[in-house]
Amino acid sequence: MNTRPDMSVTIAGVTFKNPVMTASGTFGSGMEYGQFVDLSGLGAVVTKGVSSVPWAGNPTPRVAEVYGGMLNAIGLQNPGIDVFIERDLAFLKNYDTRVIVNVCGRTEEEYLEVVRRLQDQPVDMLEINVSCPNVKEGAIAFGQNPDALYRITKKIKAVAAQPVIMKLTPNVTDIAVTARAAQDGGADAISLINTITGMKIDIEKQAFVLANRTGGMSGPAIKPVAVRMVYQAAQAVSIPIIGMGGIASWEDAVEFMLAGASAVAAGAMNFHNPYLTRDLVTGMENYLIRHGIGAVRELTGAVHA
Amino acid sequence: MKKMTMLVTESKRLSGEIYSLTLCAGEGETLEKAGPGQFAGLFPRDGAHLLMRPISICRYDRGAQSLRFVYRAAGEGTRSFTDLKPGDRLDFLGPLGRGYDVEEMAGKRVLLLGGGIGIPPMLELAACLSRQEGTSVTAILGYRDQNLFLKEEFEAFARVLVATEDGSVGTKGNVLTAAAEGEISADVICACGPMPMLRAVKAYAEKTGARCFLSLEERMACGVGACLGCVTRTTKTDAHSHVDNARVCTEGPVFDARDVAL
Numbered sequence: 001m002n003t004r005p006d007m008s009v010t011i012a013g014v015t016f017k018n019p020v021m022t023a024s025g026t027f028g029s030g031m032e033y034g035q036f037v038d039l040s041g042l043g044a045v046v047t048k049g050v051s052s053v054p055w056a057g058n059p060t061p062r063v064a065e066v067y068g069g070m071l072n073a074i075g076l077q078n079p080g081i082d083v084f085i086e087r088d089l090a091f092l093k094n095y096d097t098r099v100i101v102n103v104c105g106r107t108e109e110e111y112l113e114v115v116r117r118l119q120d121q122p123v124d125m126l127e128i129n130v131s132c133p134n135v136k137e138g139a140i141a142f143g144q145n146p147d148a149l150y151r152i153t154k155k156i157k158a159v160a161a162q163p164v165i166m167k168l169t170p171n172v173t174d175i176a177v178t179a180r181a182a183q184d185g186g187a188d189a190i191s192l193i194n195t196i197t198g199m200k201i202d203i204e205k206q207a208f209v210l211a212n213r214t215g216g217m218s219g220p221a222i223k224p225v226a227v228r229m230v231y232q233a234a235q236a237v238s239i240p241i242i243g244m245g246g247i248a249s250w251e252d253a254v255e256f257m258l259a260g261a262s263a264v265a266a267g268a269m270n271f272h273n274p275y276l277t278r279d280l281v282t283g284m285e286n287y288l289i290r291h292g293i294g295a296v297r298e299l300t301g302a303v304h305a
Numbered sequence: 306m307k308k309m310t311m312l313v314t315e316s317k318r319l320s321g322e323i324y325s326l327t328l329c330a331g332e333g334e335t336l337e338k339a340g341p342g343q344f345a346g347l348f349p350r351d352g353a354h355l356l357m358r359p360i361s362i363c364r365y366d367r368g369a370q371s372l373r374f375v376y377r378a379a380g381e382g383t384r385s386f387t388d389l390k391p392g393d394r395l396d397f398l399g400p401l402g403r404g405y406d407v408e409e410m411a412g413k414r415v416l417l418l419g420g421g422i423g424i425p426p427m428l429e430l431a432a433c434l435s436r437q438e439g440t441s442v443t444a445i446l447g448y449r450d451q452n453l454f455l456k457e458e459f460e461a462f463a464r465v466l467v468a469t470e471d472g473s474v475g476t477k478g479n480v481l482t483a484a485a486e487g488e489i490s491a492d493v494i495c496a497c498g499p500m501p502m503l504r505a506v507k508a509y510a511e512k513t514g515a516r517c518f519l520s521l522e523e524r525m526a527c528g529v530g531a532c533l534g535c536v537t538r539t540t541k542t543d544a545h546s547h548v549d550n551a552r553v554c555t556e557g558p559v560f561d562a563r564d565v566a567l
């Protein structure tokens with residue numbers, strides 16, 4: 001009688017056991033939070049941005065707290081693709097979860113280099129970060145200009161062996177325009193939102209709190225903006241959307257699905273609740289049971305007009 | 306490490322803005338073993354300040370399953386902790402980080418240097434060292450003024466010298482002024498305090514040839530090594546990102562002074 005709801009979702013031909021993913025950069029490659037949650041219980045682990053060569057990142061302070069959220073300006077510190085393949089991908093092979101690798105670069109060629117290196121690796125999807133506000137060159141410049149976004153999406157699609165997710169920035173006037181540019185460029189899916197550019201000033205020291213001056217804002221305070229953008233993007237494109245921005249509870253995850261997301265990612269709130277990803281899976285499942293909904297994918301875009 | 310709700314068993318002001326807080330594991334919960342130099346993340350309870358506050362372990366009582374913290378009410382989060390009363394609950398993440406290697410210091414002459422709010426973590430270290438055979442422990446505690454805290458408790462485990470910036474108690478000056486005045490020689494120096502003090506201690510250790518371990522502070526978000534928010538420049542390739550930036554929350558907060566570029 002009491003059959004459990006179908007929690008699986010399929011994005012660009014890849015089936016995930018449930019729609020709960022990790023937001024890039026908030027979960028490392030899973031090693032750290034693997035001490036709190038069973039990675040095999042997640043839909044996917046989305047890894048920290050990786051570039052073709054090691055990046056040292058920004059000076060500290062790199063993080064600051066704001067009301068209901070935080071700012072970060074990590075600057076994409078990462079060991080580069082070689083170490084990532086040898087260590088992080090090898091680690092993730094031990095888990096029965098999907099692996100989505102987040103890719104960053106300063107130039108088009110740097111993105112393509114990483115995408116090429118991943119061609120024969122055990123990776124299910126690529127997420128292209130064209131939306132990081134914390135590095136000087138590349139990244140967000142590609143994501144804010146629809147033509148540049150279209151072009152880089154096309155080039156990446158031409159070399160990628162795995163389906164490609166373009167990760168969009170909320171720091172644009174009209175998210176529908178960039179969502180369409182990604183779709184037109186051939187993206188298999190989009191994910192949003194990356195962080196919203198913010199700033200914090202220490203009034204006693206009369207100085208910027210972050211060494212980088214600006215940082216990306218994330219956490220519950222940005223959730224309404226993220227839900228609105230996921231909804232607008234869902235109206236604009238037909239490719240699947242991975243929704244994120246301030247998810248703190250299963251209720252938030254359901255909200256993103258109703259707005260149009262096919263899957264969701266938990267970011268900064270992992271820092272507050274290291275068990276968050278696990279809690280999202282069980283909470284969503286119970287919600288489906290309570291509402292008599294047979295499959296989680298039925299939630300996608302189900303908000304009444 | 307884990308996140309759990311702890312019970313407040315003691316919460317009181319020690320002096321000025323310095324408070325003491327003792328937490329014990331709730332029923333059915335067990336606290337993982339904690340060592341000197343490690344820290345914990347304490348979460349404000351208002352739902353708007355979402356990041357944990359990293360606070361060093363000042364005492365650990367395995368039998369009582371409790372941890373004591375001594376903290377300065379600095380900003381909104383730590384100020385909110387001052388309202389806690391016995392019986393209240395507080396979310397806790399820990400124990401976190403890599404602390405001091407007590408066994409390595411066995412049988413040596415160890416000098417503990419604590420400056421200001423860097424004093425509390427030295428107490429658990431002094432307690433652990435005092436249990437090691439043949440280890441001699443001297444603690445120099447640096448305060449701003451006559452508002453001392455924890456001094457009597459150190460006296461149970463170590464020879465204690467005091468320095469105050471205004472000269473109201475002990476040596477006028479900082480912990481190194483007191484070390485020079487007391488003609489203290491040491492095989493190993495362990496220090497926690499503000500960055501200018503740590504830089505001076507590092508230079509002092511290089512001059513005297515003592516092994517030196519420093520406890521560093523950085524802004525943190527996750528506390529577990531995932532966000533890369535809390536890095537410090539290292540002199541050697543770091544284990545995580547290979548870019549000479551080690552995570553204070555994971556590779557530290559205690560570092561061999563030779564390994565960090567302050």
Ligand SMILES: Cc1cc2nc3c(=O)[nH]c(=O)nc-3n(C[C@H](O)[C@H](O)[C@H](O)COP(=O)(O)OP(=O)(O)OC[C@H]3O[C@@H](n4cnc5c(N)ncnc54)[C@H](O)[C@@H]3O)c2cc1C
Pocket residue numbers: 064065344356357358359360361362375376377378379380381382383384422425426521522523524525558
């Ligand atoms: C490993 C480690 C051990 C520490 N041990 C102690 C201790 O035993 N006793 C003690 O009083 N203090 C200790 N500190 C400093 C303590 O973490 C800060 O004073 C505290 O986080 C300030 O929080 P707040 O809410 O009062 O300030 P707010 O200004 O409201 O804090 C805003 C944000 O900035 C962070 N922050 C502010 N100041 C610091 C700081 N100096 N270091 C790190 N993060 C900061 C907070 O954690 C929070 O995320 C330690 C710091 C670290 C990194």
Ligand SMILES: Cc1cc2nc3c(=O)[nH]c(=O)nc-3n(C[C@H](O)[C@H](O)[C@H](O)COP(=O)(O)O)c2cc1C
Pocket residue numbers: 023024025026048049072074076102129132167193194195217218219220222244245246247265266267268269526532
């Ligand atoms: C500390 C930190 C590091 C991040 N690093 C990356 C990154 O490397 N690549 C990326 O695409 N997004 C990165 N992000 C953005 C998140 O993946 C996510 O899009 C954003 O934080 C919004 O979700 P949240 O509010 O749940 O955190 C980072 C966010 C944080 C807080």
Ligand code: FES
Pocket residue numbers: 524525526527528529530531532533534535536552553554555
């Ligand atoms: S606080 Fe996140 S890595 Fe140290």
